[in-house]
Amino acid sequence: MRTFLAKKAIAFPIAGALVLGAAGAGHAVGLIGSDSAAPAATAAPDATAAPDATAAPVAAAAKAPAIVNTKFPIRAAFVYPWYSENFAGKSGGSQFDPSAGKYSMDKASTIDRQIKDMKYAGLQAGIASWWGKGKREDKRLPLMMARATKLNFSWSAYYEKEGYGNPTAKQIAADLKYLRKYSDQPAWLHVKGKPVIFVWADGKDGCAMASRWAKANRTAQYYVVLKVFGGYQDCAQQPQGWHQYADGLDVQKGYSAIASPGFFAVDKTKADKTRSPKRFRADVTTVARSKAPFQLIISYNEWGEGTAVESAKQWSSANGHGTYINILHQVFRAYPR
16 A cells, blocks of 8 residues: 555646536435334223323434534645554655654544644644545544544545546445445535535546546535546536645636645655745735635645645744644634635
């Protein structure tokens, strides 16, 4: 299994405004309760019949927690729940040294620190890398969801399978159904009643991918945000949203805007994109002013690719958040949602 994702991609600028796809009805959540009542008492023998016993009261139906919709613009960062494993191994590690050391995302204290960090940065959600049912990232979602509930934060998922194959509409639908165990919770990011999911794609994907996801989502009813490819706006089947994943500034007008501090993979001797706090501040300012529905940061903690904004010894700060989180805090505060 690869230990980090080579997600560097080509930007596809668009001329003119694009309009977000329409969102349909939200997912209906059933009620849980009891319909049984105690039977009437039998009349006493050789005596005046006893009145029927009053039926036992029916337990009040327990409603599922209400879904919380997040208004646009939504500011979020891509998060990778594969630590501490990916700090070690032949292809693990990083060019940089996280201030928190080789932390474990199995610990509530780690998840709490990261959520508080992202909230300080002005983010409403994290987009957690997801590789499938039973994988290590999936096994960490219950803890991440529980801590998000406590700290008033939201999670979405980054569906990685699409970037390494072409799952069928049936397979996608099964995964989306499985994810409902998380996405029906209030701590999952929702837009217009629908749980949001982001989808990674490879360089060969095209309109056929959009068609597969449209078919899978007919019953799943997610707010699907696919990764862009050349000519995506001309596809007959359109998802609810589109995003880019790259190592710098990119604006997909009407859909999303991204910023990244740099790109320096652990297996390279030279950075593909050198870090610059000054450039990052300018890029984040462009993102904040773009009015894009999704304003995304790549990434919170992809240490293998060197795109993390999480604090490192190389850019630590007195308040503990680090240079890049502080920049996000300052810019997003200057340009409130």
